[in-house]
Amino acid sequence: MNKSLTRNLSNQELEQFGAEIDALRARTVADLGERDARYIRNIFKTVRWTELVGRALLMIGAFLPTPWMIGFWITGALSLGLSKILDNMELGHNVIHGQFDWMGDPKFQGKSFEWDIVGTSENWRKTHNFRHHTYTNIHGLDDDIGYGLLRLFPEQKWSPLALIQPIVAVFFALLFQWGVAIQNLPKGGYFGKHGKAARKEVKLAARKVSHQLIKDYLIFPALAGPGFLVVLTGNLLANMLRNVWTYTIIFCGHFTTEVETFHRNVLKNETRAHWYWRQIRGSSNLAGGFVLNTLSGNLSHQIEHHLFPDVPANRYVEMAPVVRDICRRYGVHYNTGSLPKQFGQVVWRILRHSFPSRPSRARVASLQS
Numbered sequence: 001m002n003k004s005l006t007r008n009l010s011n012q013e014l015e016q017f018g019a020e021i022d023a024l025r026a027r028t029v030a031d032l033g034e035r036d037a038r039y040i041r042n043i044f045k046t047v048r049w050t051e052l053v054g055r056a057l058l059m060i061g062a063f064l065p066t067p068w069m070i071g072f073w074i075t076g077a078l079s080l081g082l083s084k085i086l087d088n089m090e091l092g093h094n095v096i097h098g099q100f101d102w103m104g105d106p107k108f109q110g111k112s113f114e115w116d117i118v119g120t121s122e123n124w125r126k127t128h129n130f131r132h133h134t135y136t137n138i139h140g141l142d143d144d145i146g147y148g149l150l151r152l153f154p155e156q157k158w159s160p161l162a163l164i165q166p167i168v169a170v171f172f173a174l175l176f177q178w179g180v181a182i183q184n185l186p187k188g189g190y191f192g193k194h195g196k197a198a199r200k201e202v203k204l205a206a207r208k209v210s211h212q213l214i215k216d217y218l219i220f221p222a223l224a225g226p227g228f229l230v231v232l233t234g235n236l237l238a239n240m241l242r243n244v245w246t247y248t249i250i251f252c253g254h255f256t257t258e259v260e261t262f263h264r265n266v267l268k269n270e271t272r273a274h275w276y277w278r279q280i281r282g283s284s285n286l287a288g289g290f291v292l293n294t295l296s297g298n299l300s301h302q303i304e305h306h307l308f309p310d311v312p313a314n315r316y317v318e319m320a321p322v323v324r325d326i327c328r329r330y331g332v333h334y335n336t337g338s339l340p341k342q343f344g345q346v347v348w349r350i351l352r353h354s355f356p357s358r359p360s361r362a363r364v365a366s367l368q369s
Helices: 011-030 034-061 066-096 121-134 160-174 176-182 195-223 225-254 272-281 290-295 299-307 313-330 339-352 361-367
Strands: none
Touching: 011 272, 011 313, 034 066, 034 195, 034 225, 034 313, 066 121, 066 225, 066 290, 121 176, 121 195, 160 176, 160 225, 160 339, 176 195, 176 225, 195 225, 225 299, 225 339, 272 299, 290 299, 299 313
16 A cells, blocks of 8 residues: 555654553453453364364274275365364464463463464464564564565565466465464574574474374374375365465464555554554455354454454454444544455455565655654
8 A cells, every 4th residue: 555544643643542442451451351261272172173073083984995985085175174273273373472370270371381383382482472473573573574475565676586476375375384384483693693593493493393194194194004194185285275264364464455565664663552553454354253253263363463463363353343333433544355355455465566666755655743
């Protein structure tokens, strides 16, 4: 976009705006209790049961005649894929944010929870919880802008390699968990001053990758004996379904047409209220119901998540109308739309900025304001 859809607020308005956001957070946190604990425990059970059903169907199908095998393979992969999506989005992402630390349950502690992807939760806490949520959409500080692979905004430098980014984007979607796995790994310096720390980080990442590959592509397929390939390809499909869905939700939350990016000078004297203002301008929601909310880890409410990353995500659906009303009263654009609409905008951004483009003067001015 060339011009912000959000009007500038005076310092007094901005502080009042931030105070209302703070008040909403305080009311919600004060109300947390048994229904929130029950919700995440039910999600945990659902993840485990859908995994069990999926793996059982794949295993049984491996020993059935072809017509039956295909049916069991499809339903088994879908059930396992559902488990992996819920584990990644509604369970892992939200628990790792510390949203359920208040429960005191060791299974739901953000600093120790590990999820079912090749990337480590420790790596994610650095790249996502800290860098992305602190420096949301700030060029040069938020590595999630294009993930180092895609040119999505005209402020990013163009190179001829960008011409193939529509193809790169497809493979990135299919392999998204691998992008998460390598995002924060050191790119060099294994023998320098910080070599020991770098080697340790790579070693931990390699251990997690090995665990995931052996589990999904060796142990479970081997249990099927002659049906090795049936289970292996079912596991592969389940992982790819999770990857594509996660990619879609995350990109729709950050790279739609009306999402704004910022110059690093916005950090000068940035208050909490200004941080809220930036989070809303840099995020976009998806309009949907219970199914979309659950499968997306409630990142269908990406705006609320960026405002309240440590508040249980199941509360976002209740907080969203209040946030939207606050935005309306202060003239802050609240970016929301259907999944097809928002994803269509993402696809257009990928295509458009694969070619040379540059921001308008108005855009440059808004970036630095």
